[in-house]
Amino acid sequence: MGFIAPNCFTTGKVSKETDVYSFGIVTLEIASGRKPINPKAKQGEIILVEWIWDLYGKGELLAAADPKLSADFDEKQLRCLMVVGLWCAHPDHKFRPSIAMHFKC
Template identity: 50%
Template sequence: MVPKCYTTGKASKKSDVYSFGVVALEIACGRKSIESTYEEQEASLVDWVWEACGNQMLLGVVDKKLSADFNVKEMERLPIVGLWCVHPPPSMRPSIKQAIKVLNFEAALPNLPSRMPIPNYDIPSTPSSEPTNLVH
């Protein structure tokens, strides 16, 4: 689930796209989105795949159980679309329709930044308390 849903409690089309992206990454990599058994730099699936993409090592994240028995062009698209869907600024995420077109080779791959942008989550502010006067 997209982190913003935890703070707002509300889902949206963009949060659904985020979830689709996480599932795409889980399928491509054969692992869960958070794995505490991995080293810190690999614990977050999104961070790990984005790092691999930026280092031109995208096929290195592919599920080892596939034993290289996959279509390389298709497998290159799946994690890239997954990253596009989990892009930290929701405005940079595609629609599901756009993502499916890329997966079906009906549209070009998106240009992603080599490093994952820093997420900026809107956290609802709480009203500040009035200072209290402790003078008796």
């Protein structure tokens, strides 16, 4: 769990898509200032990617911004960073971008 793509647990295999998943988690970690798993967090916020997906669905993505930023950031850039992180960490590996797509962004 954490940086390991969920499909690694079911298939036992690693691939380019699992690397992309890990990149997405690192991206979300940077944007939020949180670890991928925090057992001390409130219910619903323990698993970082699930919490940020939930906020994204509610249209509250910036609520996950690292509090240390103190609102001193470009909202559009942070939102873009988080969306890229979510895209890379998509639960269905078929919807994750390729490594080549990262370099085009």
